[in-house]
Amino acid sequence: xxxxxxxxxxxxxxxxxxxxxxxxxxxxxxxxxxxxxxxxxxxxxxxxxxxxxxxxxxxxxxxxxxxxxxxxxxxxxxxxxxxxxxxxxxxxxxxxxxxxxxxxxxxxxxxxxxxxxxxxxxxxxxxxxxxxxxxxxxxxxxxxxxxxxxxxxxxxxxxxxxxxxxxxxxxxxxxxxxxxxxxxxxxxxxxxxxxxxxxxxxxxxxxxxxxxxxxxxxxxxxxxxxxxxxxxxxxxxxxxxxxxxxxxxxxxxxxxxxxxxxxxxxxxxxxxxxxxxxxxxxxxxxxxxxxxxxxxxxxxxxxxxxxxxxxxxxxxxxxxxxxxxxxxxxxxxxxxxxxxxxxxxxxxxxxxxxxxxxxxxxxxxxxxxxxxxxxxxxxxxxxxxxxxxxxxxxxxxxxxxxxxxxxxxxxxxxxx
Amino acid sequence: xxxxxxxxxxxxxxxxxxxxxxxxxxxxxxxxxxxxxxxxxxxxxxxxxxxxxxxxxxxxxxxxxxxxxxxxxxxxxxxxxxxxxxxxxxxxxxxxxxxxxxxxxxxxxxxxxxxxxxxxxxxxxxxxxxxxxxxxxxxxxxxxxxxxxxxxxxxxxxxxxxxxxxxxxxxxxxxxxxxxxxxxxxxxxxxxxxxxxxxxxxxxxxxxxxxxxxxxxxxxxxxxxxxxxxxxxxxxxxxxxxxxxxxxxxxxxxxxxxxxxxxxxxxxxxxxxxxxxxxxxxxxxxxxxxxxxxxxxxxxxxxxxxxxxxxxxxxxxxxxxxxxxxxxxxxxxxxxxxxxxxxxxxxxxxxxxxxxxxxxxxxxxxxxxxxxxxxxxxxxxxxxxxxxxxxxxxxxxxxxxxxxxxxxxxxxxxxx
Ligand SMILES: NC(=O)c1ccc[n+]([C@@H]2O[C@H](COP(=O)([O-])OP(=O)(O)OC[C@H]3O[C@@H](n4cnc5c(N)ncnc54)[C@H](OP(=O)(O)O)[C@@H]3O)[C@@H](O)[C@H]2O)c1
Ligand SMILES: NC(=O)c1ccc[n+]([C@@H]2O[C@H](COP(=O)([O-])OP(=O)(O)OC[C@H]3O[C@@H](n4cnc5c(N)ncnc54)[C@H](OP(=O)(O)O)[C@@H]3O)[C@@H](O)[C@H]2O)c1
Numbered sequence: 001x002x003x004x005x006x007x008x009x010x011x012x013x014x015x016x017x018x019x020x021x022x023x024x025x026x027x028x029x030x031x032x033x034x035x036x037x038x039x040x041x042x043x044x045x046x047x048x049x050x051x052x053x054x055x056x057x058x059x060x061x062x063x064x065x066x067x068x069x070x071x072x073x074x075x076x077x078x079x080x081x082x083x084x085x086x087x088x089x090x091x092x093x094x095x096x097x098x099x100x101x102x103x104x105x106x107x108x109x110x111x112x113x114x115x116x117x118x119x120x121x122x123x124x125x126x127x128x129x130x131x132x133x134x135x136x137x138x139x140x141x142x143x144x145x146x147x148x149x150x151x152x153x154x155x156x157x158x159x160x161x162x163x164x165x166x167x168x169x170x171x172x173x174x175x176x177x178x179x180x181x182x183x184x185x186x187x188x189x190x191x192x193x194x195x196x197x198x199x200x201x202x203x204x205x206x207x208x209x210x211x212x213x214x215x216x217x218x219x220x221x222x223x224x225x226x227x228x229x230x231x232x233x234x235x236x237x238x239x240x241x242x243x244x245x246x247x248x249x250x251x252x253x254x255x256x257x258x259x260x261x262x263x264x265x266x267x268x269x270x271x272x273x274x275x276x277x278x279x280x281x282x283x284x285x286x287x288x289x290x291x292x293x294x295x296x297x298x299x300x301x302x303x304x305x306x307x308x309x310x311x312x313x314x315x316x317x318x319x320x321x322x323x324x325x326x327x328x329x330x331x332x333x334x335x336x337x338x339x340x341x342x343x344x345x346x347x348x349x350x351x352x353x354x355x356x357x358x359x360x361x362x363x364x365x366x367x368x369x370x371x372x373x374x375x376x377x378x379x380x381x382x383x384x385x386x387x388x389x390x391x392x393x394x395x396x397x398x399x400x401x402x403x404x405x406x407x408x409x410x411x412x413x414x415x416x
Numbered sequence: 417x418x419x420x421x422x423x424x425x426x427x428x429x430x431x432x433x434x435x436x437x438x439x440x441x442x443x444x445x446x447x448x449x450x451x452x453x454x455x456x457x458x459x460x461x462x463x464x465x466x467x468x469x470x471x472x473x474x475x476x477x478x479x480x481x482x483x484x485x486x487x488x489x490x491x492x493x494x495x496x497x498x499x500x501x502x503x504x505x506x507x508x509x510x511x512x513x514x515x516x517x518x519x520x521x522x523x524x525x526x527x528x529x530x531x532x533x534x535x536x537x538x539x540x541x542x543x544x545x546x547x548x549x550x551x552x553x554x555x556x557x558x559x560x561x562x563x564x565x566x567x568x569x570x571x572x573x574x575x576x577x578x579x580x581x582x583x584x585x586x587x588x589x590x591x592x593x594x595x596x597x598x599x600x601x602x603x604x605x606x607x608x609x610x611x612x613x614x615x616x617x618x619x620x621x622x623x624x625x626x627x628x629x630x631x632x633x634x635x636x637x638x639x640x641x642x643x644x645x646x647x648x649x650x651x652x653x654x655x656x657x658x659x660x661x662x663x664x665x666x667x668x669x670x671x672x673x674x675x676x677x678x679x680x681x682x683x684x685x686x687x688x689x690x691x692x693x694x695x696x697x698x699x700x701x702x703x704x705x706x707x708x709x710x711x712x713x714x715x716x717x718x719x720x721x722x723x724x725x726x727x728x729x730x731x732x733x734x735x736x737x738x739x740x741x742x743x744x745x746x747x748x749x750x751x752x753x754x755x756x757x758x759x760x761x762x763x764x765x766x767x768x769x770x771x772x773x774x775x776x777x778x779x780x781x782x783x784x785x786x787x788x789x790x791x792x793x794x795x796x797x798x799x800x801x802x803x804x805x806x807x808x809x810x811x812x813x814x815x816x817x818x819x820x821x822x823x824x825x826x827x828x829x830x831x832x
Contacts, residue, residue, distance in 0.1 A: 320621035326665045
């Protein structure tokens, strides 16, 4: 064995579908960066699907097994066998963990290996890690979540367009936000499996899918949504897990939320989880709920964790080139003389400096006239020199006021 | 040494002010729960303040040192000495890490100990853990944050009440959201220190406070806020750290955000951090930004992490009593005959079942009349039996529709 063999980390990949395929590509793309962080270069030692690969061979060559087959069998058998063989396991399998969690976690405890499953619950939202690690010392009182992107997309579309449930679901299917058979999602069962997993973690209690009472969104009508809008409420499919006296209630149901609830503004295929505890008040985590590459990112985070000792320091940081001059969109507020031609003169200065106006409002009269504008993204240096030139114009009084404007770069999937 | 001594975990506490005092109480309160999770019972072996405690004695008796003094010296000397002595260090000290991070992290790397600092950046929001662990394999492109609660409170109040900067700041001081000398906060320097820490982690780059260009909120006028409101924008003090070509830009500045930006709705003393990466789109974390007990919770999460091996499985879960009948506020939608006395008969049924009406709207005419109401929190079983009785009334047509209503339990600090 050469030293470069020594520095490799074998990942056995079970399943090569939407998530498995995306994970495989992501791992190759990020292998160098992971090697820089962990000292070992991860590589896929073998892939198992229905038509390729041999499980025992893959197991023998791997240090961590990534299970992305889904469903109970054969995933359960492979996961238990991997644990028994002393391998860490990373999985996105909510069915398995919500129905056979006791068996899987007990096996991992006995064998002293890690079972990580960030991707099983809420896409890239690190709810599992935050609950089990950041809040390992906390008394958690309640967890509320929007943990199914399909139903949130459908409800958001119903609210946005006034569509019926059937219409919004059909649109979601056309756009790939809902599967051909959406039963598990719209019935609330998918969310119930995820809430069982969250409840187990948050309360260290034996909670399985069978313990979760769930209702879906099939019977929601445009009427209900119209009523919600009228009163400033949002309608969401909510998963909740909470302590009630000395017991627990774990449920999934459609619910109206007041506008100030942290989950009220989570739209489209986004997911979010709010964790409440007396000492922390509440923490809310939000992000895209599903998608192959997003889920694969959560899997990668877990794989890297199985490669690192606890609290491993990152390698020495690299020196960095600092960029001081950055493109921004800007707001510009000017006090100007209220006479003809003022705007033209200012626009001329901006134009010569290649600053382009996005919107402009003029108001007030006489000495109190104001010109308020927003310009398209432009290098700050260029904008500042235009403003300096404008400040010297005789029609401008006082100091120009400049504030940056940030536009949302990413669109929430499905939110238009 | 008895086995019960063996099972204790010594925590040395430097500083016993707002955060240190709260942490001390929280650790005692949660010691049993932490012992159940980790197998060792944490206890404070000694406290150092200006008037009590001996550092070397505390160091000798501790496994993890918690530094909650703040500022550069003597915190720096103590932290470096603890690392040199092979102790893990947990700190909330943004000044130290943003100005002497290289020295501290290099020492920890050499000695193989953990330095954890969740509380240094954004209160209880687990930004440090998520960036350094969940996203350890990810390519992070940009981090945007509202990382100073004082300034966010002041800006929120200016927007809510139309107050000037000076008025809003004075109110914040009266309510304890701003210190007597608020310079570090309002100048943007506090946020700059936090962004330096986040940028170092997100990009594994040598970034210190001196690399961050910052502006504060002192010059914001009610005019700017009024303009923002008119256009549906929010004005926030934003910290940003982003890759630009082969360099980095790390800045703090007031900025207008469009309403769909995930940070636009973060109000009052709350903090939030949005992390953008092509594979994950974006993750947003939000929660209270400061406060002794909240900060102490973040410190406790870090201390527990120093007690656990990587990926330690939780202990076997306890069996749990499931509560099926839970109190909720409900929305009830009825199709009713449009004739006098209908509401009275329905209200009578509700009253007899001890269900109390919060609001009610009647609309439509003739056979299409509808009664839509929200009731105060009540046990579900009681509400359902009232509804079953209502469904049997001859004035009610079709099936009653019932949806739960969730009210926000916690108030954002400072948001009224
Ligand atoms: N898709 C998402 O956005 C998403 C999000 C969160 C979590 N997840 C979870 O991720 C997991 C994978 O989901 P996916 O969407 O990637 O599923 P998928 O596209 O259906 O892929 C499943 C993969 O497993 C393989 N497989 C199925 N049965 C097998 C068997 N008996 N033996 C060996 N291989 C078998 C399939 O092989 P063939 O290629 O031979 O059919 C395929 O490669 C599931 O647990 C799912 O719940 C998915
Ligand atoms: N307060 C918050 O909400 C908050 C939030 C996030 C982070 N933090 C950070 O948490 C840290 C502590 O903040 P804090 O608000 O708790 O500060 P604090 O209330 O001023 O308490 C400071 C403590 O340190 C002790 N101390 C000061 N100088 C010392 C010295 N030379 N030797 C030994 N002990 C000394 C003080 O001792 P005496 O009792 O003898 O004066 C006091 O017990 C700081 O790094 C701060 O930035 C605070």
